[in-house]
Amino acid sequence: MDFDLDGFMNGYLSDLNAALSKLNKKSILTVIEDIERAIDSRNTIHFIGNGGSAGTPSHSAGDWSKELGVATICHTDNASGLTAWANDTSYDDVFANQLNVYLKNGDIVLAYSGSGNSENVLRGVGVAKEKNCKTFAFTGNYKGGNGGKLAKIVDHALIFDTESMERIEDLQLIVNHIIKESIKSKRNLH
Numbered sequence: 794m795d796f797d798l799d800g801f802m803n804g805y806l807s808d809l810n811a812a813l814s815k816l817n818k819k820s821i822l823t824v825i826e827d828i829e830r831a832i833d834s835r836n837t838i839h840f841i842g843n844g845g846s847a848g849t850p851s852h853s854a855g856d857w858s859k860e861l862g863v864a865t866i867c868h869t870d871n872a873s874g875l876t877a878w879a880n881d882t883s884y885d886d887v888f889a890n891q892l893n894v895y896l897k898n899g900d901i902v903l904a905y906s907g908s909g910n911s912e913n914v915l916r917g918v919g920v921a922k923e924k925n926c927k928t929f930a931f932t933g934n935y936k937g938g939n940g941g942k943l944a945k946i947v948d949h950a951l952i953f954d955t956e957s958m959e960r961i962e963d964l965q966l967i968v969n970h971i972i973k974e975s976i977k978s979k980r981n982l983h
Contacts, residue, residue, distance in 0.1 A: 805960075812955040812964055820951050821968060824903075825975050827927050828863065831901050832976075837864040839895065839926075841888040841917045842905030845962040846931075850905055853969040861976055866895060868917075888917025896920065901927045907961040908932070909941020909952075918946055931968060933961030 831838055838857060840850030847869040854867035868891045869875060878887045892902065902921040906914045909932040921928050930950040932940045935958055944950035953964040977983070 808955055808957060809960050809963060812953050812960055813967070815954045816964075816968070817951060820949050821971060821975075823949050824929055824951070825972055825979075827901055827929075828857075828861075828972060829976060829979070831899065832861060832863045834899055835864070836899040836901065837866060837895070837897070839892060839900060839902045839921075840865065840867040840869075840905070841892075841902065841914055842869065843911050843913065844907075845958070846905035846907055846911075846965060849931075849962065849965045849969060850903065852966065853903075853973070856969075856973055860973060860982065862982075868892070868895075885912045886916055888913050889920045892917050892920045892924075896924045896926055898925065900924075901929070903929050903931065904943060904947060905931045905965055906941065906943050907958045908935040908938055909943035909950075910938065911943075915942055915946065918943065922946070931965045933958070933964070935961060 840854050842850050851867045851870050854865035857863050858865045868888055875887055878890045882890055902918060904914050904918050909930065918928050928947040930940065930943045930947040932943050932950060933953040934956050936956060940950050940952040944952055951968060953961050955961060
């Protein structure tokens, strides 16, 4: 059986381009402005997510601290801490427990979940809300879920208009690069 790579790629890229064309620029600008406020006030950006939605936060935390000069913590990067919390409490509370320790007034939590229904991400956002921190979701329309529960509880949700987990994860990274590069351009950072 021959595999039609051209057809597959055309379908993949068509879906990705359609979702890109529907990005909510006003929501992205809101994230940019809040990240800039965090930079100016010397607050910390906290990243949470699972699987591929943990890879982008890890990548972005490194980029943003280095290139924007903002304090960042990706709460999946400390394997010892993450697994200790999971083992001693539950995996559902790994982000909530870490955020209880690290969050301070004025910090921002960026939550990544393709479905918007990851219990540990939801609980982490709950802690952030209790501590009056700004919260953002980077999620999608996975299985028609329209951002899931996460989109309903954060201050601002970027819901990518695709049901494909892979395209949602692509868009999470693309948007993170747009945010970082926009801030670098606005602040003339090179």
